[in-house]
Amino acid sequence: MSDVDYCVVGAGFAGLTAALRLKQAGRSVALLEARDRVGGRTYTLTRDDGAWIDRGGAWIGPGQDRIYALMHEFGVPEYKQHNDGDAMMIVDGKKHRYGGKLPWTMSPWAVANLGLALLAVEKMCKTIPRENPWEAADAAEWDRISLGAWIEGNVMSKPARDMLDMALGGLYTCAASEVSLLWALLQMASGGGPGFCITGKGGSQDARPVGGMGAIYRPMAAQLGAALHLQQPVRRITQDADGVTVASEGMTVRAERVIVAIPMAIAGSIDYQPLLPADRSLLHQRMPGGAVIKTSVVYDEPFWRADGLSGQSAAAGTPVTITIDACTDTADPGIMCAITEGPAARELTKLDEAARKAIVVGELVDRFGEKANAVVEYHEQNWTIERYSGGGMISHASTGVLTEYGPSLRPPCGRIHWAGTETSTTMCGWIDGAIRSGERAAAEVLAARSTAGFTQAALS
Amino acid sequence: MSDVDYCVVGAGFAGLTAALRLKQAGRSVALLEARDRVGGRTYTLTRDDGAWIDRGGAWIGPGQDRIYALMHEFGVPEYKQHNDGDAMMIVDGKKHRYGGKLPWTMSPWAVANLGLALLAVEKMCKTIPRENPWEAADAAEWDRISLGAWIEGNVMSKPARDMLDMALGGLYTCAASEVSLLWALLQMASGGGPGFCITGKGGSQDARPVGGMGAIYRPMAAQLGAALHLQQPVRRITQDADGVTVASEGMTVRAERVIVAIPMAIAGSIDYQPLLPADRSLLHQRMPGGAVIKTSVVYDEPFWRADGLSGQSAAAGTPVTITIDACTDTADPGIMCAITEGPAARELTKLDEAARKAIVVGELVDRFGEKANAVVEYHEQNWTIERYSGGGMISHASTGVLTEYGPSLRPPCGRIHWAGTETSTTMCGWIDGAIRSGERAAAEVLAARSTAGFTQAALS
Numbered sequence: 001m002s003d004v005d006y007c008v009v010g011a012g013f014a015g016l017t018a019a020l021r022l023k024q025a026g027r028s029v030a031l032l033e034a035r036d037r038v039g040g041r042t043y044t045l046t047r048d049d050g051a052w053i054d055r056g057g058a059w060i061g062p063g064q065d066r067i068y069a070l071m072h073e074f075g076v077p078e079y080k081q082h083n084d085g086d087a088m089m090i091v092d093g094k095k096h097r098y099g100g101k102l103p104w105t106m107s108p109w110a111v112a113n114l115g116l117a118l119l120a121v122e123k124m125c126k127t128i129p130r131e132n133p134w135e136a137a138d139a140a141e142w143d144r145i146s147l148g149a150w151i152e153g154n155v156m157s158k159p160a161r162d163m164l165d166m167a168l169g170g171l172y173t174c175a176a177s178e179v180s181l182l183w184a185l186l187q188m189a190s191g192g193g194p195g196f197c198i199t200g201k202g203g204s205q206d207a208r209p210v211g212g213m214g215a216i217y218r219p220m221a222a223q224l225g226a227a228l229h230l231q232q233p234v235r236r237i238t239q240d241a242d243g244v245t246v247a248s249e250g251m252t253v254r255a256e257r258v259i260v261a262i263p264m265a266i267a268g269s270i271d272y273q274p275l276l277p278a279d280r281s282l283l284h285q286r287m288p289g290g291a292v293i294k295t296s297v298v299y300d301e302p303f304w305r306a307d308g309l310s311g312q313s314a315a316a317g318t319p320v321t322i323t324i325d326a327c328t329d330t331a332d333p334g335i336m337c338a339i340t341e342g343p344a345a346r347e348l349t350k351l352d353e354a355a356r357k358a359i360v361v362g363e364l365v366d367r368f369g370e371k372a373n374a375v376v377e378y379h380e381q382n383w384t385i386e387r388y389s390g391g392g393m394i395s396h397a398s399t400g401v402l403t404e405y406g407p408s409l410r411p412p413c414g415r416i417h418w419a420g421t422e423t424s425t426t427m428c429g430w431i432d433g434a435i436r437s438g439e440r441a442a443a444e445v446l447a448a449r450s451t452a453g454f455t456q457a458a459l460s
Numbered sequence: 461m462s463d464v465d466y467c468v469v470g471a472g473f474a475g476l477t478a479a480l481r482l483k484q485a486g487r488s489v490a491l492l493e494a495r496d497r498v499g500g501r502t503y504t505l506t507r508d509d510g511a512w513i514d515r516g517g518a519w520i521g522p523g524q525d526r527i528y529a530l531m532h533e534f535g536v537p538e539y540k541q542h543n544d545g546d547a548m549m550i551v552d553g554k555k556h557r558y559g560g561k562l563p564w565t566m567s568p569w570a571v572a573n574l575g576l577a578l579l580a581v582e583k584m585c586k587t588i589p590r591e592n593p594w595e596a597a598d599a600a601e602w603d604r605i606s607l608g609a610w611i612e613g614n615v616m617s618k619p620a621r622d623m624l625d626m627a628l629g630g631l632y633t634c635a636a637s638e639v640s641l642l643w644a645l646l647q648m649a650s651g652g653g654p655g656f657c658i659t660g661k662g663g664s665q666d667a668r669p670v671g672g673m674g675a676i677y678r679p680m681a682a683q684l685g686a687a688l689h690l691q692q693p694v695r696r697i698t699q700d701a702d703g704v705t706v707a708s709e710g711m712t713v714r715a716e717r718v719i720v721a722i723p724m725a726i727a728g729s730i731d732y733q734p735l736l737p738a739d740r741s742l743l744h745q746r747m748p749g750g751a752v753i754k755t756s757v758v759y760d761e762p763f764w765r766a767d768g769l770s771g772q773s774a775a776a777g778t779p780v781t782i783t784i785d786a787c788t789d790t791a792d793p794g795i796m797c798a799i800t801e802g803p804a805a806r807e808l809t810k811l812d813e814a815a816r817k818a819i820v821v822g823e824l825v826d827r828f829g830e831k832a833n834a835v836v837e838y839h840e841q842n843w844t845i846e847r848y849s850g851g852g853m854i855s856h857a858s859t860g861v862l863t864e865y866g867p868s869l870r871p872p873c874g875r876i877h878w879a880g881t882e883t884s885t886t887m888c889g890w891i892d893g894a895i896r897s898g899e900r901a902a903a904e905v906l907a908a909r910s911t912a913g914f915t916q917a918a919l920s
Contacts, residue, residue, distance in 0.1 A: 140637070141612075143637055144605070144606050144608045144609040144612060144637040145604070145605050145606065145609045145859075146604050146605065146859045146860060148604045148859075148860065149604040149605045149609070149859075152601075152604060174860070174864070175860045175863070175864050176860075177600070177603055177604040177859055177860030177863065177864070178746075178858065178859060178860030178861065178864065179860075235695070265728070265745040268725070268728070268729065269728065269729035269731075271729075275845055275847055277809075277810070278751060278805075278806050278809045278810075278844045278845050278851075279806055281845070281850070281851075282748060282749070282751065282806070282844075282851055285725040285745075285748035285749065285850065285851070286638075286748050286858070288742060288745035288746050289742070289745065291738060291742065343864060345738075346738050346739055346742070346864075349737075349738045349916050349920070350737070350738075350916065350917055350920035351917055352915065352917045384738045384742075385735055385738050385741070385916055387735055390741070390745065391738075391741075391742055391745070398638065398746070398858035398859060399605075399606045399608075399609075399637055399638060399858060399859050400606060400608065400634070400635045400636075400637030400638030400639075401638065403635070403637065404634070404635050404637070404638065404803060404806075455812065456809050456810065456845055457810055457811055457812045457815075460809070460810035
C-alpha cells in the first residue's frame with residue numbers, strides 16, 4: 001500500500017509526462033505500468049554500439065512543440081529523416097520510381113483526382129472545431145459514414161482511390177471502412193491537415209531524436225525514480241469521498257486523484273468502482289485500436305541510398321504496406337523499416353515468425369534488389385498483439401461515436417482524469433499529442449477540487 | 461479449485477442453455493456467473509401474488525423454435541401480447557392515434573416513402589448469406605456506411621426517416637449512425653426481415669411465456685444445481701496443452717474446454733493467456749453495446765385498455781421512446797412498460813432516480829391521461845449501466861467490422877468457444893438466438909478434439 005498525492009496509470013509518453021510534471025510541481029506520485037518497460041507505443045532498442053532501433057513511434061515534425069520542449073529539457077538533439085533519392089510505388093506488382101510529391105506514373109486524370117480529393121479533405125478539416133468536432137456544421141453527415149465510404153463516393157479514379165485508402169486509411173492501421181470520416185478529419189486537422197500527415201520532409205516524418213525515442217523516455221523514467229512501478233497491470237480503480245484506490249496485480253496505491261493514460265480499449269478492461277458514467281463506459285467500447293507490425297531489418301549499410309533510392313516505398317494491399325529508411329544519424333548500420341498496416345498486418349499475424357520473415361524480406365528484395373537478402377539483424381514488433389496496447393498505432397472512433405460520445409473524451413469522471421494522445425486537440429495520434437495530453441491532465445489534477453459524489457448523476 | 465469436463469462463463473440464456481445441454485449429455489459442468497442472479501439480459505421479478513415483471517428481454521414470436529422448445533421442456537405456456545385498441549405516435553409533441561400498421565396521420569407521400577424503404581431493406585436482407593454476410597454481393601458497400609447514412613440517403617420524407625430511425629435504429633438502442641448497415645441487415649435477416657423485427661402481432665413481440673422469462677431460466681438453473689456458481693466474475697482464462705484454467709474473483713475451475721457466453725465488450729475485459737488471435741481480440745473492441753432503460757410502471761388495472769388504447773406508443777427523440785402493455789396473462793395488475801432507447805437513455809442516466817421517474821411518469825400522463833399518475837409500483841432497469849452487460853439490449857457491429865473481423869465471430873480459439881445471441885445466424889439479438897448459440901457451442905465442445913498449440917499462428 002503506497003500513499004501518494006497522485007497516481008498515474010500507464011508509462012507511455014502521456015503517463016510519463018503527467019507523472020514528471022506532477023513530481024516537478026512538488027507532489028508525490030506513483031506511476032504504475034503494466035509492462036516491464038516504459039515507453040508504451042514507443043520502444044527503442046539500443047545496441048551495444050550505440051545504434052538504435054525504434055520499434056514503435058519514431059518520427060517528429062514541425063509544430064510538435066511539446067516533444068521538442070522535452071528534447072530540449074533532456075538535451076536530445078534531432079536529426080533529419082533521410083529523404084534523398086527516388087521513392088517507389090508498387091501498383092499491381094509493378095514498380096514505379098518517382099522523384100516528386102506525386103507519382104508521375106499515374107495518369108493525369110488520376111493525379112488530378114488525387115489532388116482534388118486532398119484539397120477537399122483539407123477544406124473539410126478546416127471547418128472542424130478541434131475542441132468540439134461534433135459541432136462542425138457537417139458533423140452529423142461526416143460522422144454517419146466511414147472514411148472509406150467518402151473515398152469511394154468522391155474519388156473517381158481507381159489508382160487515386162487506392163492511394164488515398166493507403167495514405168489516409170493507413171494512418172489508422174485498419175480498413176478505411178472502419179473509421180468515421182469525422183474522426184479522420186479531426187485527427188488530420190489536429191496536425192494541420194492531410195498534408196502534414198502524409199508528408200515526410202516538413203511533415204510528420206521530418207526528423208527523429210538522436211538516440212531514438214528512448215533518449216527522451218529513459219531520462220524521464222530516471223527522474224521519476226522510485227515513483228515508477230513496472231509490471232503492475234491495474235485491475236481496479238475505486239473512488240470514494242476522500243480519494244482513489246488503484247489496485248494492480250501486485251500493489252495498491254491510495255491517492256487524491258488518478259490519471260489514466262492508457263489506450264481506450266485497455267482502459268475499458270479496468271474494473272471501476274463505482275461504475276464510470278455511461279457515456280464514458282460506452283466510449284471505451286467504441287475506440288478500437290488498429291493492427292500494425294513494424295519490422296526493422298538491419299544491413300551492413302543503407303545500400304539503397306547508393307542506388308539513388310530514398311528507401312521509401314508504398315504498396316497497398318501487400319504484406320509490406322510501406323518502407324522507410326530508419327537509419328541513425330550516422331547511417332551506420334543500414335536500417336530499413338517495413339511497416340505492415342491494417343488487414344495485411346492481421347494476415348501476417350496468423351503466420352509463424354519464420355514465414356513472416358521470409359515474406360517481409362522477400363518484399364524488400366523485390367523492391368530494393370538482391371542486397372536486401374543480406375540481413376544482419378531482423379526485429380519485428382507486432383503491436384497488433386501487444387497485450388497492453390490492445391493494437392496499434394492509435395485508437396480511432398467508429399461512425400457515430402464522436403457526435404454521440406465525443407464530449408466524454410476529456411472531462412474527468414470524479415477523481416479519474418484521462419490522458420493519451422487520442423484526447424489531444426493538437427497532434428492527436430502522435431507522440432507530441434501524448435505529451436500534450438499528459439501535461440493537460442497534470443494541470444487538471446493540480447487545479448482540481450474535491451468532487452461532490454459518485455453516483456451516475458454526480459459523475460456525469 | 462473445481463475440476464470439471466467443461467466450464468461455461470455467463471448464465472444468461474446462452475450460457476444456461478450450453479451448461480444444461482452439456483449436463484444432459486452426462487458431462488460435468490461449472491457455470492460461472494458474475495452477478496448474484498442468472499438470466500443475463502433477461503430478469504424477471506415475481507411478486508408475492510404471482511404477477512411478474514420482465515425487467516429485460518420479454519417477448520417471443522413465431523420462428524423462435526428453440527425458446528418454444530425450452531418452454532415445452534419445462535412446461536411453460538405462452539400467452540399472446542395484448543394488441544387490441546389503437547396505437548399512438550407522437551410527432552413534434554402531437555399525439556396521433558392509429559389502428560393499422562402504418563400511422564394514417566402521415567401524408568401519403570411519407571407513407572409511400574416508408575413502405576418503399578422497408579421494401580428496399582427487405583430486398584437487401586434477402587441477399588445476405590447469414591453464415592457469411594461478408595460474402596454478400598454488396599457487402600463491402602453496405603459495411604462502409606452506417607444504417608443512419610442509408611436512411612438519410614434513401615428516404616426523402618422527413619417523417620418517414622424519423623420513423624425508420626426509431627423503428628430500425630432503435631433495435632440497436634443507439635444512434636443509427638453507430639451501426640453498420642451490413643450488420644443491421646444481417647440482424648434483421650436473421651429474424652426473417654424487417655417486418656418481423658418491427659411487428660408486434662405475428663412478429664417479434666407476438667407473445668410471452670406465462671410467468672415471464674424467469675419461468676424458463678429458473679428451472680434451468682435448478683436443474684444445474686451445484687454446477688452454478690454466482691458472484692464469480694471471471695478475470696482470467698489460461699489455455700495449455702491439456703485444458704483450460706478459468707479464474708474468477710473467488711474460485712478457479714479446471715476444464716477441458718470453456719464456453720464464453722457473455723457480451724462482446726465484457727468478453728474483451730477478460731485476461732486471456734495466451735493472448736487470443738488478433739482478429740478475435742480486435743473484434744472484442746468492435747462490437748459495443750447500446751443504451752436502454754426499461755421502466756415498468758404498475759397500476760391497479762390496465763386503464764388504457766378501457767380507453768380503447770393498446771398501450772403501444774412511439775415517440776422518437778423523447779425520454780420514452782416506446783411504450784407497450786406489459787401485463788401478465790390475467791391483466792391484473794396493469795403493467796405499462798416504458799422503453800428509453802439510445803441517446804435518450806444516456807441522457808436519462810445522468811439524472812437521479814426521482815428526476816427520471818418524474819419524467820417517465822410525465823410522459824405516460826401525456827400519452828394516456830391523468831390515470832397514469834396513479835402509480836402503484838415503479839421499477840426501472842437501466843441496462844446501460846449494468847456492469848456485467850456493458851450496455852443493452854444487444855451488441856452491434858460498427859462499420860467495416862463484419863467484412864474485416866466477421867469470420868472470427870463463431871470459431872473457437874483453441875479451447876475457448878463462443879456463445880451469445882450475437883453469434884447466432886438465426887434470431888440474432890433475440891433470446892431465441894442466445895439459446896441457439898448455447899446449443900451450438902455445447903455441440904461444438906462435445907465434438908471437439910484437442911488442439912495443436914497456442915501461438916497466434918496455431919490459434920488463428
